[in-house]
Amino acid sequence: MIITCVESIPLRIPFKAGSVSDASAWGDSNLPAADSLLVRVTTDQGVVGWGEAFGFRAVASAKIAIDQLVAPLCVGQDATRIAPLMLDVQKKLHVFGRGGALAFAISALDIALWDIAGKAANMPLCQLLGGGAADLPCYASLVRYSDPPLVRTSVRQAIEAGFGMLKLHEIELPAIRAARDESGPGVELMLDVNCPWTLTQARAIADDLKTISPKWLEEPLWPPENVAGLAELRSATGIPIAAGENVYTLMDFERLLAAGAVDFVQPSPAKMGGISELRKIFPLAAVHNAEVMPHSFYDGPGLLAAIHATAALGTADSMIEWRRFDLEAAIYGRAFSPKHGRISVPRGAGLGIDPDPDVIGRFRLSL
Ligand SMILES: [Mg+2]
Structure with a gap:
């Protein structure tokens, strides 16, 4: 099962009007919403996996790491060989750092591959x-x-x-x-x-x-x-x-x-x-x-x-x-x-639930 596409999808979902749980409480009054970064991995057999990188202020930098560093190493590779692929990605990218936005990007890819593995096996990930x-x-x-x-x-x-x-x-x-x-x-x-x-x-x-x-x-x-x-x-x-x-x-x-x-x-x-x-x-x-x-x-x-x-x-x-x-x-x-x-614990195959396409459509951020 070959990886054909790794797509990074930033989301910005605002806090509800009047909510007390807004991000200004963190001393970051310029953060109007909870920013997330999803990754969608597509395979040649039609199985699609979803991953997530840590978001907030790091969304733009993690997106660059996915698009420019991680995705090119993964497209064309076998999605079912998670351990060797992740080891290869880590070894090829370690000179750019072992934490931060690059690690968030690698994390998102790995989660998506496990989602694919569960879906291919028709089993919940647990x-x-x-x-x-x-x-x-x-x-x-x-x-x-x-x-x-x-x-x-x-x-x-x-x-x-x-x-x-x-x-x-x-x-x-x-x-x-x-x-x-x-x-x-x-x-x-x-x-x-x-x-x-x-x-x-x-x-x-x-x-x-x-x-x-x-x-x-x-x-x-x-x-x-x-x-x-x-x-x-x-x-x-x-x-x-x-x-x-x-x-x-x-x-x-x-x-x-x-x-x-x-x-x-x-x-x-x-x-x-x-x-x-x-x-x-x-x-x-x-x-x-x-x-x-x-x-x-x-x-x-x-x-x-x-x-x-x-x-x-x-x-x-x-x-x-x-x-x-x-x-x-x-x-x-x-x-x-x-x-x-x-x-x-979601009982569907893989992670068990896919992100709501309507939410992605409404709150996708263009970066
Ligand atoms: Mg904590």
Whole structure:
């Protein structure tokens, strides 16, 4: 089955008018929408696969990486030989970097090839990977609001939508405390701060953070590759630590885990190499007594890749990250969303659902 075309498809889906979950809350008031980058891989036998590269501000650069670097290496190759093709792509492109937009581009291609493999076998991807759960627990990943009353509103709305586990992206104590005050003790809270602090600063704030009993503290330190610092923070404070969305290679995941830096490791399939690399992290985490909690702050094929791999390879404690954006449209339509804090694993072949062509038609961005 020969790859005949690799097409990159940028999307810009605006936030719903009046929504509080707009991107200005991230301090990026020029970002009016959630930008995504889909990849559509076509084969000579008519089987079509969909992938996703990490988006937002990186869409334009990842698109160039797909169009100019990745696609020319793939067109004309056998889509069913995923491992040798991905190894060849990685070896030929490694001189241009092992992370960032190029890695996002490679990830999108890999996810699309696995979608094709599932469709060719007429099996859902989780079955191809060994079986797995029919549904998975799902946590609501909230945007950063900073303003305590807005934090309370978003926490209340997420709980009312059926979530019993919420992740905050707050970094100021009043906002963090407001979330716990609103949720009460029965809701599991995770706290993702996106790499703001030195080790000294993190240690100074640790006792305050413990008062909300976070299930984990995510990416507390700058720079993200400070694995020794994470390990020290973890052992000195006893706060469970999560990290991994900014780790790209298997050997760097091994360094993170071997350092004793994390309780929860968070590979991001649309960033770190797709299904081919993500599936290696589950056994690696297990031998280091860590739990895989994939990063999936996106809503296209990357999210489905995280769901299928976790259903097949995760444990009973694995959870899916559900980005709680209030957008004008959803790539897979409104029907695909968590119910009572759980997400069904799509049972169709491959990733199980294709992106809605109407959504692509309405929100395709010309770059
Ligand atoms: Mg994060």
